[in-house]
Amino acid sequence: MTGPTSGTRPDEIRRHNRTALLRRLHVDGPSTRASLAAELGLNRSTIKALVDGLAEAGVVAERVPALRSGAGRPSLLVLPQPHAAVVIAIDVRVEHVAMGFVGLGGEILGRDSWNLHRTRDPGEVITHIVESARLMADDLDATAVGVGVSVPGVVRRADGHVHEAPNLHWTDVALGKRLEAVLKLPVQVGNDAELGALAEHVRGAAQSSSDMVYISADVGVGGGVILSGQPLRGSGGYVGELGHMVVNPQGRRCYCGCDGCWETEVGEPALCRALGLPDDAPRGAVVATLRALDDPAVLTEFAGWLALGLANIVNVLGPELVVLGDLYTALPDSIVDAVSAAVQQRSLVSRAVGGTQVVTSPLGRDAKLIGAAELAFEPVLDTI
Numbered sequence: 001m002t003g004p005t006s007g008t009r010p011d012e013i014r015r016h017n018r019t020a021l022l023r024r025l026h027v028d029g030p031s032t033r034a035s036l037a038a039e040l041g042l043n044r045s046t047i048k049a050l051v052d053g054l055a056e057a058g059v060v061a062e063r064v065p066a067l068r069s070g071a072g073r074p075s076l077l078v079l080p081q082p083h084a085a086v087v088i089a090i091d092v093r094v095e096h097v098a099m100g101f102v103g104l105g106g107e108i109l110g111r112d113s114w115n116l117h118r119t120r121d122p123g124e125v126i127t128h129i130v131e132s133a134r135l136m137a138d139d140l141d142a143t144a145v146g147v148g149v150s151v152p153g154v155v156r157r158a159d160g161h162v163h164e165a166p167n168l169h170w171t172d173v174a175l176g177k178r179l180e181a182v183l184k185l186p187v188q189v190g191n192d193a194e195l196g197a198l199a200e201h202v203r204g205a206a207q208s209s210s211d212m213v214y215i216s217a218d219v220g221v222g223g224g225v226i227l228s229g230q231p232l233r234g235s236g237g238y239v240g241e242l243g244h245m246v247v248n249p250q251g252r253r254c255y256c257g258c259d260g261c262w263e264t265e266v267g268e269p270a271l272c273r274a275l276g277l278p279d280d281a282p283r284g285a286v287v288a289t290l291r292a293l294d295d296p297a298v299l300t301e302f303a304g305w306l307a308l309g310l311a312n313i314v315n316v317l318g319p320e321l322v323v324l325g326d327l328y329t330a331l332p333d334s335i336v337d338a339v340s341a342a343v344q345q346r347s348l349v350s351r352a353v354g355g356t357q358v359v360t361s362p363l364g365r366d367a368k369l370i371g372a373a374e375l376a377f378e379p380v381l382d383t384i
Contacts, residue, residue: 014050015382017040017042017046017050018050018053018054019381019382020040021036021040021047021050021051021054022054022059022080022104022381022384023381024036024039024040025060025078025079025080025104025105026080026104026105026106026377026381027106027202027203029079029080029105030063030077030078030079030080031077031078032075032076032077032078033047033048033051033075033076033078034075036051036078051078057084057384058081058084059080059081059084059085059104059384060078060079060080060081060084061078061079061081062076062077062078062079063076063077063079064076064077065077079105080104080105081103081104081105082103082104082105082107082109083103083104083109083142084103084104084384085103085104085145085377085380085381085384086101086102086103086104086109086140086142086143086144086145087101087102087144087145087146087147087148087373087376087377087380088100088101088102088133088144088146088147088148088183088185088376089101089102089147089148089150089369089370089372089373089376090129090147090148090149090150090369090372091149091150091192091368091369091372092125092149092150092151092152092168092192093116093152093192093218093368094116094120094152094167094168094218094219095115095116095117095219095283096113096114096115096116097113097114097116097125097128097129098111098112098113098365098369099111099112099113099129099132099133099136099369100112100369100373101136101137101140101142101144102370102373102376102377103142104377104384106203106370106373106374108366108369108373109140109142110136110139110140110142112132112135112136114128114132120168120169120170122170122173122175122178126175126178126179126182129179129183130182130183133183144183144185145185145380145383146185146186146187146188146376146377146379146380147179147183147185147186147187147188147376148187148188148189148190148195148371148372148373148374148375148376148377149175149176149179149187149188149189149190149372150190150191150192150195150196150368150369150371150372151165151168151175151189151190151191151192152165152167152168152191152192152193152216152218152219152220152222153165153166153167153168153170153191153192154191154238154241155175155189155190155191155238156238157188157189157190157233159174159176159177160174160175160176160177160179160187160188160189161173161174161175161176161177162174162175162189166220166255166256167218167219167220175187175189176188176189186379188375188376188378188379190371190372190375191222191224191239191240192216192218192222192368192371193214193215193216193222193223193224193240193242193325194222194224194225194231194233194239194240194371195224195367195368195371195372195374195375196214196216196224196323196325196326196361196367196368196371197212197213197214197223197224197225197226197231197323197371198224198226198231198371198374198375199363199366199367199368199369199370199371199374200212200214200323200325200361200363200367201226201229201231202370202374203363203370203374204323204361204362204363204367204370205321205323205359205361205362205363206226206321206323209226209319209320209321210226210227210228210229210320211226211227211228211317211318211319211320211321212225212226212319212320212321212322212323213225213226213242213313213314213317213319213321213322213323214226214322214323214325214361214367215242215310215313215322215323215324215325215328216325216326216368217266217267217268217271217324217325217326217327217328218268218326218327219267219268219269220243220263220267220268221242221243221262221263221266221267222240222241222242222243223240223241223242223243223313224240225239225240225317225319226319227317227319242262242309242313243261243262243263243266243267244256244258244261244262244263245261245262245309245312245313246258246259246260246261246262247260247261247262247265247305247308247309247312248260248264248265248305251264251265252264252265262305262309265302265305265306265309266302266305266306266309268283268286268327270302270305271286271302271327272286274298274299274301274302275289275290275293275298275299276298277289283327286327286330287327287330290330290331290332291330293332296332296334296335299331299332299335303335303338303339303342304342306339307338307339307342307343307346308346310322310339310343310347310358311342311343311346311347311350314343314347314349314350314356315347315348315349315350318349318353319356320353320356320357321356321357321358321359322343322356322357322358322359323359323360323361324336324358324359324360324361325360325361325363325364325367326361326365326367328360328361329360329361329364331360336358336359336360339358340356340357340358340359343356343358344356
């Protein structure tokens with residue numbers, strides 16, 4: 001009987017073990033050699049060889065824990081060194097761009113952001129990204145090894161081609177190739193909600209959930225899906241346009257050409273209307289109004305549409321957890337609780353799994369930036 005590595009060359013096994021060790025440290029943080037051996041199913045001599053090699057290369061370091069317990073010599077902690085591998089994370093939104101240099105282990109080493117206002121020309125956005133990246137690299141004395149980009153649109157994962165980002169007024173933008181040409185780095189581009197889901201799964205509310213859905217509400221509404229611990233991306237990467245599920249055929253016309261898309265009932269303009277604000281009210285005003293809300297009952301109809309769409313999603317995908325991100329994180333707790341209860345009541349699948357939980361994102365506005373960083377790190381960890 002042969003094992004899973006039967007026939008595999010020793011160097012391939014070492015590379016596989018090294019990548020697994022780095023991913024464990026990158027995602028979960030410092031650990032002792034003994035714990036790493038137990039978690040990864042490797043013997044202590046293998047862990048020692050891996051850690052010694054990574055330490056010699058400056059990728060990890062070993063330190064005495066700040067808090068010691070018990071007598072005797074303490075076990076050293078193996079810590080990832082942030083500057084050993086740095087990626088550029090970019091979150092392109094409808095109204096602004098956020099950018100960060102993120103080190104191994106997930107530490108955000110530096111940030112920048114700027115408003116787009118009325119200027120959303122792809123060329124100008126790319127130029128600003130390049131200029132900001134060069135300034136940040138100099139300030140931080142950091143050399144990036146990859147780039148991850150979050151975009152609110154339909155993105156081809158193979159090359160980062162943005163087929164359509166309606167709220168940015170982008171059509172057929174070769175974003176990945178254009179950024180690679182000027183930054184001289186490998187660039188990964190993903191849909192913003194997909195990367196929000198990735199962030200929640202790796203570092204947020206869904207770390208212990210293998211099946212979850214992330215719902216993004218910026219101007220439009222999108223969704224990211226994790227099934228069996230892996231992102232659901234589809235054959236071309238075109239998964240997650242949950243906002244264009246039709247829930248009200250007699251509803252408002254959506255920019256996609258349909259009437260009554262879920263987005264028209266639970267997107268930012270719909271939330272503004274429920275709050276008595278203009279459809280194009282500034283994001284800060286919407287958040288401030290939500291947090292100062294005396295009577296959450298004004299959101300009853302809005303919450304009903306939100307619950308209806310989520311019940312459909314839960315019935316189709318069967319997640320154990322739904323994470324509400326972006327603007328939804330400012331919803332009153334009573335509304336989120338009511339939506340969660342309604343989903344359980346309306347969804348056969350939710351009842352079958354013991355109640356799909358609906359929560360707001362603990363990552364807030366950083367979710368897609370973090371997701372972009374993790375997207376960039378995916379191919380990097382195997383090459384450090």
